[in-house]
Amino acid sequence: MTHPTLPPPALAPADAAPPSVVALVGNPRPGSRTLGAALALAGTLARRTGAGDPAAVDLATLAPALLGPRTTEVDAALASVAAADVLVVATPVHKASFTGLLKAFLDLYGPDGLADVVAVPLVVSAAPHHALVGEVHLRPVLVELGATVPTRSLTLVDADLADPDAAIERWWVRAERPLGRVLGAAPQPAGVAR
Secondary structure, X not given: OOOOOOOOOOOOOXXXXXXXXXXXXXXXXXXXXHHHHHHHHHHHHHHHHOOOOOXXXXXXXXXXXXXXXXXXXXXXXXXXXXXXXXXXXXXXXXXXXXXXXXXXXXXXXXXXXXXXXXXXXXXXXXXXXXXXXXXHHHHHHHHHOOOEOOOOOEEEEHHHHOOOHHHHHHHHHHHHHHHHHHHOOOOOOOOOXX
């Protein structure tokens, strides 16, 4: 007997509006591999939560404005990030931490500036020994700003960047249940066909 293939279940409850997904990218280089990885993860999260197309805030395009007087573009980026239901916060490793560009942007928020945001840290690293950058450096800043960070950070090394989907799927196995709880969906039982 053949069983029909079912689409992946959405994490959002059927009666709720789909969550918005935004990727915030702290790499100072425009069009970076970090941006590509963030869009891949945001796309996966959007599909898995039933959201529409994810939005992206690439801080490389805002870098000069972050160091001078506030502009309407910076204000729009701050509002977009703060309004996200699910926020991918992506950074390359810079001096064993996250980038100063990302720090400069996050410093523009006041206390609880990211309240009601579910954040997913994403770290792009040249080597696996920087795997804890997201946990040790980025998570505390996001929590201080009021974001909920229910999953472990996803760290992608150079070898993962050509096709990040396999690493994202491995991360998803552990992240689905905590994300589902925070987003208000019933967790899927183990072994449910996807």
